[in-house]
Amino acid sequence: MKEKAFLHNLITICILLLLLAPLTVQSQKKKKDKKGETTEIKKDSTDSKKGKKYSDLVKKGTVKKGLFNVIQVKTDVYFEIQDSLFQREFLVVNKLSQVPFQVNEAGLNKGMNYENKIISFYKDTIAKKVWVKSYVPKVSSPKEDAITQSVQNNFAESIIEVFDIETKNNDSTAVVIKVNKVFDGKQKSFNDVLSNIGFGGSVKSDLSYIEGLKSFPKNIVVKSQLTTSVSEGGPALSVTLGVTSNIVLLDKTPMKPRFSDKRIGFFTEKHWYFADAQQAMLEKELITRWRLEPKKEDEERYLKGELVEPKKPIVYYIDPSTPKQWRKYIIDGVHDWQAAFEKAGFKNAVIAKEPTEQDLDFDIDDVRYSVITYAASPKSNAMGPSVVDPRSGEIIEADIIWWHNVMTSLQSWMRIQTGPIDPKARGNTFSDEHMGEAIRFVSSHEVGHTFGLKHNMGSSFAYDVESLRSKEFTAKMGGTAPSIMDYARYNYVAQPEDNVTVITPKIGEYDKYAIEWGYRWYGPNENETLKLNTLITKHQNDPIYFYGEQQENIIDPRSQSEDLGNDAVKASEYGLKNLKRVVDNILSWTYDKDQSYYETGKLYIGTIGQWQMYNRHVLNNIGGVYLNETVHGDNKQSYVPVPAAMQKRATDYLAKNVITIPQWLFFNDILDKTNPLKDSPLGPYEYTPYTLSRELQYGVMYDLFSDDRLLRMTENELYQRNKTKDPVFTVNDLFKKMHQSVFAGTIQNKSLSILERMTQKNYVDVLIVSTNKLFEKTDAKKLLDIQQTLNMPHLCGYLDDAHMARNINQSSLKRVTEVTSDKKGELNKILQLLKTKKSTGDISTQNHYRDLIQRIDKALNNTTF
Template sequence: MIRPLLWCTTLTIGVLFSISSVAQQKKKLPKINITKKNSPDSLNKKSAADSTKKSSLKNYSTLLKKARTTGGLFKVHQVETDYYFEIPLKLMGKDFLLVNKISSVPLAINEAGLNKGMNYENKVIRFYPNKLAKTVWVKTIVPQVESPKGDAITQSVKDNFTGSVIENFKIEAYSPDSSAVVIKVNKVFDGTEKSFNDVFTNIGLGTSPKSALSAIEQMKSFPGNIVVRSLLSTSVTEGQSSIPVSVAVTTNLLLLPENPMKPRFADNRVGYFSTPRWYFSDTQQKMETRELITRWKLEPKVQDRTRYLSGELVEPEKPIVFYIDPSTPPQWRPYIIDGIHDWQKAFESAGFKNAIQAKLVTDTADFDADDVRYSVVTYAASPKSNAMGPAVVDPRSGEILESDVIWWHNVMTSLQYWMRVQTGVIDSGARKNQFSTTQMGNAIRFVSSHEIGHTLGLKHNMGASAAYPVDSLRSQSYTSRMGGTAPSIMDYARFNYVAQPEDGVTNITPQIGVYDKYAIAWGYRWLDTQDPRKDLEVQKSWITQKQNDPLYHYGEQQSGLNVVDPRAQSEDIGDNAMKASTYGLKNLQRMVPQIENWAADPGDSYYQAGKLYMAAIWQWNTYADHVIANIGGYYLESPVAGDGKNAYTPVPKKMQEQALDYLKKQVFQLPEWLFKPALLAHTFAVKDTPLGPFEYGPYNLKREQQYGLMYSLVSDERLLRMLEMESVYGKDAVFTVSDLLSGIHKTIFKTTMKGASLSIDERLAQQNYVDVLLVGTDKLMEKLNKKTLQPARGPQANLPELCDLTPRAFRDEKTPVEKELRNVFVTSMARTSDVAPAKRGALMEILNLLQKKKNNGDQETQSHYNDLILRIKQNLKIN
């Protein structure tokens, strides 16, 4: 199976070297004498001389006598299989954005989640003519730096942030009036050169196109861009097999605006994707660094600006328009359109009406889904269950130039499992294998709205769901008034698993909420100024008005493997994970006995029932995971002077104690109702794999599920965070490492202390706990990893990315997702912290207990004790 590395945008990579490391290497570097002989100017002259000898300009009319020519941004000529650009000299030195997208894929990489419409590489380029050498050079630049034209430092900025040459074209001819040059461009689009398009490296295959099997299929020229479609072929060797791969790619060469949009500076209290910008000036005492939020250019028409500023809703000069892929099944189109139009209310909070629109593709003459002028909801026929909302951004200003939603067909399977497991008990329409069009359509509408939120520049707000009190989610009036499951659709709040059957709650699907309207207003409300710095005080005042209302709180996404702030988790709802999870378990306990009735009609196999059973088990796991995050958790804020907030606040001690109590009942003692023999007689839990469905035995599944949760509970990072808070606030004020380990010990070894025989589940819990402690102590003694050079953030590193819409039951946990997410750095030299003695102390306490009780209980219990004793002694090197 080919597994490409997927991303929506490509980072501009640079390497960060420390001054000290350069100094250490200074003596080892050979001395380089730069003289006129090898200066850039002399090289240009040499190149010009060589070119003059080897070639001469061709006659324009003769060269293009048989050409098919199209006009637009500049003329494109096709002479049989040769393609020429006629680039006006007035466009030399201008900024172009090179945008590469996938247009079609074979089965081999479709299965890995690479599909039509995905943007895999962007870069800013400029063309430069060299008349003496009769060539055109192409440079790529990182437009991250800005300085005033009249300042002395501006020359230094130009010298120290130059572009790099990536390509060279021979000038074939000049236009008849000498206002343009003609260059042959086949090599950068047919796979011969990778300077404009390195698709197989960017999607993770690491191969090169085979030129004999690759070709340009079509070129189009439009007023603001050139569109080139190519078929590029390669082969990938896996094991002893060679797999052919042909990918159609579309390259857009887009002329960026002469005057970039006025940027808006980011504030990490409102969740927008951003692109970095550095400002130099003569008046500074240090460089100014800013993040520019990514957003569309929405402005009132000139004649409407007075009305706009007086508070009247007006239509923007250029609305945001999304086209619906004609490949989209007709029954889902209205729901996807509704999901787009739902954002119109949010834009009204920014002063615009009809700001975002959705259109079906009818007879638009020059419509092309690959044309970067059109934003498209692209429907991908794929077994993958996901969706994403990437954007094409002008890195000079943060302006979103075009945006797409990639909609995988199988996203409906994820929606179905979530609804059945989370709400099937309270919603009879969410039970069977096949949903009604209305039931599925409303869920599609929610995903459409979420993904469109990304295309508008909004990040995930995983902290939004914590604003709703858990008990309020059981209130019919509250949920009807507030809508959905959280104040932001950009949370992964999913569906209302808290509401009980007797509550009568019907508004159980995520919707655009008050935070979303606030965030759109903050990012898009037009201000009549020319300097983004003048907007800062206004922007800050908008935040100040809402900063103490939890409905407007932004909680940045965190790594799912190391959640720091338990309020900002994926797939949780409510302000108390213990209470919410308890309600969720009640519904799950009602649902499990119904699995066969819901998923297997008479005559059906139990395959669907097995998959639904696996989803139920993982839902139980998810509830426990939400609870664990409270232990050793911090509430993270982004305070500013005067707002009275703290950056790091430990989760209250009582709440951490509640979390441990939940785990004692639901994890250390595995719930019997989840593994009922009646269901297991017909099916085990089933998970699809590339090799076919795997049926997981209950004992193995118990062991793996419990082990993973225990490992997370006593992870080094969690214990180190607890030690940090103990050092700041004192032992009596916080939930300590000792409190945690003592509580675990007393629960898991309760029966051992009584001297009674252990059940198989009790032995399993002890084996899992001892093993995570053993692994933890081994890990603490490992040598520190060698430090490596890290790539620098490019101007497009913080753009919308793949949404994780796959239920945990069916997710490939072995595929890491690298993200720049907020965390607290606590891992350096962990072996010198109190984590090591705490874990070893826990092992010694267990060892002493087992040695006293090793002759108690039945034969299985005694053998179990002796095994644990041997393991601990070997690990601690005790004879």
Template sequence: MREKALLINLKTVVLATVLLSTGTMVSQKKNKKDKDKTEQAADSLKTSKGKKYDDLIKQGTFKKGLFNTIQVKTDLYLEINDSLFQREFLVVNKISNVPMTINEQGLNRGMNYENKIITFHKDLVAKKVWVKSSVPNVSSPTGDAITASVNANFSESIIEVFDIETKNNDSTSIVIKANKVFDGKQKSFNDVLSNIGLSGSVKSELSYIESVKTFPKNIVVKSQLTTSVFEDGIAISVTLGVTSNIILLDKVPMQPRFADKRVGYFSEKHWYFSDDQQAMREKELITRWRLEPKKEDLEKYKNGELVEPKKPIVYYIDPSTPKQWRSYIIQGVRDWQIAFEKAGFKNAVIAKEPTDEDTDFDIDDVRYSVITYVASQKSNAMGPAVVDPRSGEIIESDIIWWHNVMTSLHSWMRIQTGAIDPKARGNKFSDEHMGEAIRFVSSHEVGHTFGLKHNMGASFAYDVESLRSPDFTAKMGGTAPSIMDYARYNYIAQPEDHVETITPKIGEYDKYAIEWGYRWYANENEEHTALNTLITKHQNDPIYFYGEQQGADSTIDPRSQSEDLGNDAMKAGEYGLKNLKRVVSNILDWTYDKDESYFGTGNLYIGAIGQWNLYNYHVLSNLGGIYLNPTVHGDNKASYVAVPAEIQKRAVAYLLKNTLTLPQWLFFNPILDKTNPLKDTPVGPYEYTPYTLARELQYGFLYSMLSDERLLRITENELFQRNETKENVFTVTQLFKTLRQNIFASTIQNKSLTILERLTQKNYVDVLIVSTNKLFEKTEPKKTIEIHENLNMPQLCDYLDNSKMARNINQSAMKRVSEVTSDKKGELNQVLQLLKSKRNIGNQETKNHYFDLIQRIERALNNTL
């Protein structure tokens, strides 16, 4: 093989030598030949098809815009001016309407599902227009040698081709027939079925282009696309309304602003190459609107005066929004004015209803940012944005507002504030009370459309006791220094505290983050210095702390959690449980509705159980927790700080008292004379019996408590704290000893066990067995984890869950040779020896229980590899 390769190389050298000797002549002939072909092709289009352009105009409907459009019956022609070739366009696809089959799956009008950069390339020789697409996330200086390599290694791809039908009369534009990319025949511009997760293909005979609008900088094409889905083996026809926007991007992108992990913005990754590097540099560009002062206001702006931006951010209210909620949604947008004033702009954010003056208004038109109201059973809201990936500039945003979001708000307020607020107790709230809740959600979602991520660490800035103070809550404006936290309502304040400001509002972190992201600077150097100075100024104040969102099952930093309040989860949980007891004792009265079923009662009851479950996990995250600080060189901060041992011990004490000892006031109470806990599902109410629910929730909790990752963090923290005194280190051995002494307290005291004590012991042992012996796969808690997720209080912005934790920390590799396996086996053996010594003590049920556990443990230890 090597000799053959050498022979081929020698032939190549000889051939190259011949070509070099004649290359100049061949090149000259080829260039002349190509030029002649191009001229001949141009003449051919001009002469033989010269009449066709005029004929198309006469036969069809002509509209002038970015692309002139000509509609001839069912055919759509686009006229592309020569100046637009090789310019960058952004294709933005949206859902315009859906049938019930799709609505039930959570796909609704206004949702954006596929964006891409495209360019058009004219080829007169082939009489074609080629469409290419690229991912414009790579840059290099124009004059650098490496730029040629960048262009070659990050080139465009051809995604579509059109025949050139004709030219206009002065040959400054060409015409293409564009039906196939909008009517579903081709997927190059709009692959709706793949993007929304439907299999199959578009049925072209049942699909068509509905309408076309063209404007100076964009074109809007609406289509009706049909496919089939199978339900119970029967094919059902499904037609989706889709809208494709093609937007002309600016030749010069907005000056990007680079992300800093100490401030929470969504971002676009970008790679930078240059000759003077020794390694490629990766940066992230924050997503933000282009807010700039007007030229005539530059000096005022620089001098600290508030000025109006050249182009404000405008949100339109969907006309299908019920009238009683419009003013609250608008106010939720306008509440951000105070934050943008910190960035030097007044009247930067406008929210309004479309009027007769907005003659071109169209919800699907990318020129309009719309708060879209969706008729659906889904209880959610979200605020995505259309972004220019070259710079991070937000071009447009559509907030999706599902009608049933009010069910979540109603549940949150009843459960979290019903104990202290009489307005939050009834089956239906006043418009004013619900309106204020809608205002809060509006502000939160609009914050996302400015580029802000969730700041789950904001609520940790407030001391728990301060949330019981009317003066503090009134002064600070709510439950956390950021409305971008999931700090819902004040469940800490007690009835005797008389706290009235219980709803989240725009806070100090929000103002700071908007100033950091939106203050305008004349040049990049000035910007870099000013932004670093701003962060340095606030870096030691917890009010300005940014805590990255974490996955519910992978929380490492207990400061950054969803749905929590205050800086002490144990104390917050105790106050929360006091109020929750008050709520549970009143559920039957609050949900009374003459001649109605007990569905509302059971639904509120399961929400209360979900709230208890939230407190459990808020506390649990302290066990094996690590404070993850976003740090940079020179700030003198530690990146990783173990949660102090004393806090971990308090967390275990709370959990033994309130979780591992199941609260009978919650699971066994008069409500059960009327209804079980009820979960509303697409197939109808789903009932949970209290014994089964309590057992499975506790099992799932124990499984998380004794997870390998958590125990590994405790072990690793012990390793790094080896120079600390014994009292300042919390170990896995201490954890197991404390749990065993409490869970088996009645066993140690030679008492007969209650049903709930036997339940907890079984859960504890089985969790250890599942963790150490994979032969017991059938007892793994898959179903339990699903139930736990269902019982959580509802969350907004679920679409953000894909970007949970920016820091991926590997702490679980090679678990078989870690201390975790030894610790768990050792604990099983300790329990086994205890049970053997007590096997003949207690009533018959207790003896049966011990016999069962002894057999389980012995089998697990014998079968463990």
């Protein structure tokens, strides 16, 4: 019995010890710290599936603390995501940070932002995974409305990636995931660089790797080297791209949006609004702008009209690779906007500076820094894109890309447009000071884009052409247009005797007005919409504040690129006078002993390009329509045809300066030394004067008789004659003037020169080709590609193509419009004239007439010849 009792007691004790074991272990986790306080010794967390220990990862690797703790173990990269960050919204921002020769040559450079997307992380404890979802943040509805459930179901998130949970941190408040696959090119979910830059294909994972990582309180920076293979008809080439992915934590509450008004030019983000009370969905556009607000303690002073410093100024850093002689001018171009922001109530709102030793974390590719990036490239351009929170339109960061060769464009503009009135703008090389002022102008223009401002191509129309010849007026207004966001370049109107010295574009009154409208802060008790509308109404009848949207196909001739003043004919006539002076001096301005005539040929083709630009400025007035953004109650007309008198003058200008090829431009002493030269991938490309003049003249004629232009003239004739007694310039008027000019020598029984025969062939061919095109049994969208042989260089022409100009349908069913009859009628008229005159003139002229008769006969299916 005693043995049984002892055994029973022993078993009881063992059971009690087993039951008390957890408590014993727990008690062993307690220890005294240095202060004598009891703390808990944490146990390593282990994932049952993977078997990884958090402490092992930390011990074996390096840890960078920040938004996510980033753990790197050899080549493996892990994110430690806190529970508080799940279901928060992040913006992934992808940029190029390094490119090889082949990509540079294609026009892609460091600093370019090629892809952004919003993502959220979701923790799945059952499947032990982290799901990543993305959505398009362009739809809203009130939380309490019944329709909100439908909005959530019809605009749901999409799963773009999944990660296994590798382990948890010690207190289980965060999970750890391995993220290599989304940054080393194996997966495209976070970064699809090849598709977004137009390469296509896939990344070679064995030739790609994660280069470096940084973690900060509100963003993660991951740099990678991604390699692909490119083949274009030859052997495959390996191309390695340096890319940087930023993962940025967005604010829980987005910035209060400001809705766009088409009477003022801001970039926008489209947004759809649903609500129970609606009878239709509401679509609005949010302007893109920085979150500029007064400090809490300054709000009252600000609302009283005092200038205050913003809570967070807009800061731009100058890329350390920028040549030192240009940095000051780029910084000055940024600071020139201070006056505009003062109009909005903020002082010291815009700052530009070079990074210093105090900027310990400075990295061009980090989205916390807005940088003016200097790109070593043969490309001649500059542009100013921004990274935007699509939920609200808030600009988070800006990247101005400044290509080294932009100075070639600046030099070309200045020599051709201002050389006759400014001796500093004549040589093959400018002084640093003169080039610096041009760089300052481009800096201001591109920075304007990063504030959200679009091109205002209609600004230059505000100034009377004669005013641009006034020394007093130009000095007072400080530029060539009321907005630096216009493509109003240098003052080509002013003549040498005018002694005008202020000839460079500068920030103007429209720019200050636009910044005030976009950035003035309003208190919670103010009616923001009313105040913004009042500001526009106050200025709506003053042409200085006119906004003219950039157009792909010019309908409104007020809003054109590179033009000056309110009268294209007069401005172009002044421009031609100066252009003749340039041509007379090309050989002397480009003289450089023992050097080739390369610079001469380049300057020569630039002057021809300027001549063609003047032609198009004038041309677009014919059949043009002034497009006004109108609202109820403003008593304005939305569509106003260009006055008939202006259209007649424009036609006469073309007859004088295009139909009659200018001999001084195309046939002069320069040809004894060089042809016009244009750079090409194979080296300088030469154009002979006969070929070049023929192509450029043809391009003007084809545009002049485009179907859309003639249809607008027909519409104007139909509407205006029924509405007013104002004279109308008709399609028949246009053909009559052109016919008389093109066939003047024929009507007078003269022998025709080579250029006169060329002009007649161009005219007839334009009518034949464009008429036949109406009856082609091909895709209705197919267009005859008339290549413009040369163009003056442009800046940032890529911007906002999706929002460019207004879409007006005048092109459907062209076959049954008057255009067909008008063009065929003109061909028949020419045919009858040529049959009458076919035996007049010399043998070359007669051969020419017979050729044209055969061409027209064939086109009209006429067999009487």
